[in-house]
Amino acid sequence: GKTMRLAADAMAPTKRIAQRVLVLTADDPMAVDVLSLDPYHAEEELVVRAEHLRPLEPFERENPSQCVREGSSVEEENIVAVAEDLKSKGNLLFKLRDFGAAIEFYRRALASFMCPLQDIPLGAFVLIVVANRLHMAVVDSRGTPGEHVVFCCLFEDQRVELLDVDKAVADARQGRVVRVSRSMLKGWIIPEQRRLLCALHNNAARCDLSLGRTTRAIWAATAAARIAQLNFGQGAVVDALCTSLILRSKAFVACGGLSKARRDALNAVALRPDLKDAAAVCRDVEKRIARRQREDRKLAKEIGKWADKAVSSFEERKRSAAAASAEEHQTGMSGGGVDNVGEEDGELLFPVEDGGVSS
Structure with a gap:
């Protein structure tokens, strides 16, 4: 009945992920029955050794x-x-x-950082979700209780922009006005705490990547990138931005989006050419793209061969059918039609008896 941690070294070498488990029976130290408590997957009963179980940290209790x-x-x-x-x-x-x-x-x-909407000061930057996309916004005025009217500051995903406050506010005032409910708010961005916010989002992205949750990892890395791009007179958080781009590139690779992965990897290299992780991810993406192109060419070649074979087979059947039809027609013409039926070499098959016709 005790919750413990199953050490990573107890799992398969390919997994290597620790997890919390509920101990069911512990009669045999070599075969302890436990129940996996992973909230993102179905419950699973496991049999493990007692030596692989660790107590939870005090703060977890x-x-x-x-x-x-x-x-x-x-x-x-x-x-x-x-x-x-x-x-x-x-x-x-x-x-x-x-x-x-x-x-x-x-x-x-x-x-x-998710304080009540009405308590967020005017002019503050917030991260919101509109139309299933993350946007930066500036709190411009107060609306009805529990809501704010904000000007969305939209960023292009196709390029990396390091924006200062004046530029961000100017862009926001040119944007559209939306009413934000609490469910759409994803956090108040305190300028002095951008590094902390970026680190939290990037760390969450790392966890999601390790757990195979690529969509969540993309969202977390995107949130970090949005925050890191803002320049509040202190310089953009370039290191955090590079980290978020690298993590998002890895997440795109995991879900097959190689073009987006390449874009993020190249942006990371452009920001920090000396960063080994960025260069490594960029090389990995380029190799994967080259491999996919080779596979696509091979597949196209195989499809071409199959198509040529199918066309050739169709043409052969068509010629055979035409030849058979012509032969059938020729046979019918050489037979002389119905007038020759009953004759063989000019003689009657059934000759008339002598004596001629009856009178």
Whole structure:
């Protein structure tokens, strides 16, 4: 009945991911029955050795409500303190390769920036979801209770822009006005805490990638990239932006989007030509694209051969049918028609008896 952690070295070499489990029976230390507690997959019973089970960290046994005071205060000091504490705990779990547990702490840390809409100051930058896409927005005026009217600041995915505040606000005022409900709000961007926000989103993307959740990883990396692009007079967070582009490139590779993966990898290399990780990802993407092109050419060649064979077979059948039809027609013509029926070599098959016709 105790919740413990199944160490990563107990899993298959290809998986190497730790996870939380519920101990069901422990009569035999060589065969302990446990139940997987992965919230993103179906429950699964496993039989493991007792030596592979580890106790949870002390902070994991705390009530989550004691760790996160979401929306309780908008004081920056309180928000940052909570987020930093949760981030450090998530990092510890990440090192233990318990990515499912780590990402929960990163998300709790991000939730600490989700203060009530009415408490976010005017002029603040927020991250919102509109039409299933992440956008940066500036809080321009207050609407009805529980909502804000904001000007969306749209960024092009096709290029990387390092924007300062004046440029961002100018772009926002040219954008469209939308009403944002709490469900659309994804966080208040405190300028001085951009690095923390980027780190949390990037760490969440790493966890999602390790767990095979590529779509979630793309969203998390995109959120980090959006935040990192803003320049609040302190310079853009280039390192965080490169990291988010690299992570998003890997996520696109995992789901087969090689053209988008190439775009992100090239942007990362352009920002930091000296970054080995960016160069490595770029080389990997180029190799994958070259391999896919070879496979496409091979497939096209095979399809071409099959098509030629099919056409050749069709033409052969067509010629055979035409020849058979012509032969049949020729046979009918050489037979002389119905007038010759009953004759053979000019003689009657049934000759008339002598005596001629009857009178």
